[in-house]
Amino acid sequence: MQNTPKGPYKLVTLNTAPDRAKRLIGRMVDGLKDRYTIEHVANCEKMEEVEPKVREYRPHLLFSASMWSPEQAEKIKGVAEGERPGIVTHAIPQGLQVEKGPDAVVEYLMENVPLLLDSVEL
Incomplete structure (x- = not known):
């Protein structure tokens, strides 16, 4: 049995409400901390911020919030x-x-x- 959480995984979010993103991701990180170490390294408030933030932080994951359409996603x-x-x-x-x-x-x-994290190469 594995005792050490997998990770760390770096996460960038895309959410026009950065405080809400931080709160909700914080709850998720806390809920999964026994299995995974997830670092919420940045939030993008606009689509134009995605490229420079991904370049800067080199995250393993990027989540877009529910305000974006499937086409935008x-x-x-x-x-x-x-x-x-x-x-x-x-x-x-x-x-x-x-x-x-x-x-x-x-x-x-x-x-x-958890399904996404298990597919990430660290």
């Missing part, structure tokens, strides 16, 4: 992968925060992030 993924091949990107389903609130976002992340 694909564009974001392309920019991130162009800057750091192999980065794992994930788009939180559009509207989840608005329709079901922050607890639903944290629950969604807790269910889905």
Whole structure:
């Protein structure tokens, strides 16, 4: 049995509400800390910030928040992968925060992030 959390994984988020991103990601990091070490290294408030932040921080993961459409999320993924091949990107389903609130976002992340992390090459 593994006692040491896997990681550290560097995460960049794309969210127009940086305080909310920090809070929700903080809850997810805390909830997964027994299995994974995740460092939320930066948040981008605009799509234009993705390329320079990925270049600067070299994250393993990039999550886009639920305010972005699937089309925008694909564009974001392309920019991130162009800057750091192999980065794992994930788009939180559009509207989840608005329709079901922050607890639903944290629950969604807790269910889905372990699958993503297990696919990341450190």
